[in-house]
Amino acid sequence: MKNFDINEDPHRRYNPLINEWVLVSPHRSKRPWQGQNEAVSSDELAVYDPSCYLCPGNVRANGEVNPDYENAFVFENDFAALKQEELAFEESQNDTFFKSRPERGISKVVCFSPKHNLTLPEMPVEAIENIIHTWQKEYTDLGKVDYINHIQIFENKGSVMGCSNPHPHGQIWAQSSLPTEVEKTQNNLKAYFDKNKGNLLQDYLAEELKLNERIVIENDHFVALVPFWAIWPYETMIISKRHLTKITEFTNEEVPAFASILKQLTIKYDNLFETSFPYSSGIHQAPTDGEEHLEWQFHMHFYPPLLRSATVKKFMVGYEMMGESQRDITPEKSAQVLKEQSIVHYKSKI
C-alpha cells in the first residue's frame, strides 16, 4: 500500500479554532478552467471622484456632507444592518424551531484615506498607522457602550467581494451578541485555555515558527502565515508574537510593526497576479463584555477568493455549502508562492 503523502493525496485538515474540517485535493490543482471569469477593472481611478459618497467634501445618501478629512475618517453607516434602539421583547412559546432575538448594534464606515484611488498596499506606513489608531479608538469607544459586547472590524475589497465603492474603506459592526463564527472561536480558545493553561494561537504560532513551512512574513512583532487549515487558496492570518487579547494593547513599537506587515502582505497579494487583489479581511479579538478573556489572542484573517489569476476565483459552492470547504492548492504551496513575491509594489516598478 502506498504511503499517504500530504503534498499529493486527498485529505482533510482540522481547524482547531472553529472545530471544522477542510477537504484538500492537491492533485486537482491542474484541472482546466472553463467557468466564469471575473471582470478586472483596469481603469485608472482619479484621486478625487465627484460622484463618490466617500470622498472628502461630497454628499452622502442621508444628505450629510463629508468633512475635508486628511486621515482616516469614520461615520455611521447610512444603511446600517444594525440599529441602536432598544426594543421590548417577549420570548415565544415555540423557541425550538422559531427562536429569534432582537439585536442591537452600531455600524460604522472607516474611510482609510481621502484619496479615492489609494489602497492599503500603496499607502505610506504612517497612513496605515493612522488607520490602526482609528481602529483602536473605535474599539475603545464602542466597547464602552453598555450593550455592545462584540466589535467586528473588517474590510471588503474589490467588486468580486461585494464592495460597492473602490474608495479605500472598511467597516465596523458592533453588537450585543457574539456572532456565530466568533462564538465558535471563543469556545475553542476557552476549552484549550482551560485544558492547557496556555493560548491556542500562541502555542500554534510557536510551532509554525519552528517548522517554517507556512510563514509568509515575519517581523519583530508579527507573523503573517497561511494557516495549516486555510480554506481559501491564498488565505492568511496575522498573529502578534506577544500574547495580546486586543488591539488596544499594542505598544508604540507594535503599531508600526503591524502597519508594516499589513502593507507588505497586501503588496505581495497585489504582486501575485499583478492586480488590485480582492479579499475580505477582519480582526478577531476579545469581546467587550467586561471580562478579561485571557483565552483570546488578537489575530487578523485575510480571505481572498482568487485562485489562478486575476480573473479566476475559487467558488465555494455545492459541495462546499452542503458538505465542507474544499481547496486544491496546498497551504504550504500557497505560503511559498506568497513568500516569493516581492515587497515592492508592481505598480511602483513601472
Added chain:
Amino acid sequence: MKNFDINEDPHRRYNPLINEWVLVSPHRSKRPWQGQNEAVSSDELAVYDPSCYLCPGNVRANGEVNPDYENAFVFENDFAALKQEELAFEESQNDTFFKSRPERGISKVVCFSPKHNLTLPEMPVEAIENIIHTWQKEYTDLGKVDYINHIQIFENKGSVMGCSNPHPHGQIWAQSSLPTEVEKTQNNLKAYFDKNKGNLLQDYLAEELKLNERIVIENDHFVALVPFWAIWPYETMIISKRHLTKITEFTNEEVPAFASILKQLTIKYDNLFETSFPYSSGIHQAPTDGEEHLEWQFHMHFYPPLLRSATVKKFMVGYEMMGESQRDITPEKSAQVLKEQSIVHYKSKI
C-alpha cells in the same frame, strides 16, 4: 419602549439543524445597490453543442467518448477531488495543530439530459423522475462500497455558482467521512431525537404547515418552504411529509411527487427574475455507514445567490465570513414572493 417587530427590526434567528445564527436586517432591504452586476447569458443554447464534453457522443478530457445516452447519464469525474486509493497513514505527534487524515472517495457527474439546453424547470416530469431513479441507484451502489459512509448529491447551476458548463448536470461526491456540515446536522438531529423521541424536521414541518407563513409549495408527499433560519435571500428546503431517512425509501407515489415539486420550485425560481435562476442545491440524508439513523430526515436545500434581480446577488463576505450570515429580506417575505410566482415557465408563455 417600542415592541420588537420581527418584520421590521434587526434580529437574529437560530438554526437548530446546525446550531448557528443568522442576522436579519429587514429595514435594510431598500438600500441602493452600486456594486458588481452579474453577467446574464441570454444566448440561446443549442440542443447539441459539439464542443461540450457532456453532450452525447462527444469526447471527454480523459479521451473517453460519451455514449448516445437518452436519459440521465453518470460517469466518474475526470478531475475528481477524491480518489479511491487506500493509503497507509500514521498519526502524527502534533495532532493538536496539524491534524490531517487521508480521505478516500468517489466523485461522479450526473448528466440530467442529453439535451444541452434543457434545465430542470423545463424538463418533463418523467425526465426528472429518471434523475431521481439515478440518484437512488447511485446512493445504493456507492453505499455498498465498504469505505463509503457519506454520499453528497448536489448541483451547481449557473456560472455565478462556479458551474463551468451549462449542460444540465449535477455531481455526487461519496466519501469515508461525514463532511463538516453533515456532521453538524447529524449531531443536532441526534440530540433532538434522543431528547424528544421524535424527528426534528418532521416536528418542524408540522409547525410550519400549521403556521402557513413560509410554505412555497405543498403536494401530497412533499413541502417546499423557506426555512425560518434561511440565510440566502430565496433559500428553500424540500422536506418529505413522511418520515424518510433516505431517497431509496421513496414509494412509487413519492417519486413523481418529488419530481413535480422539483419542477414547480425551479419554475418559480426562473419566473422570479425571468432568468435561468442560479443556485447550488443538495440532498441531505442518512449516511451509508450501516447504522439505522432514525434521527435523519431526507431533505433538499436550495441556496440561490440572487437578491434583487437577475444581475444583483447577495455577497456573503466580510461580516458574514468573520461574524455570521446576514440577510435583508425576511424569509416570510421571500416565501410570499415565491408562492406568488406562476408554475408555468415564463419561456413557455412567449
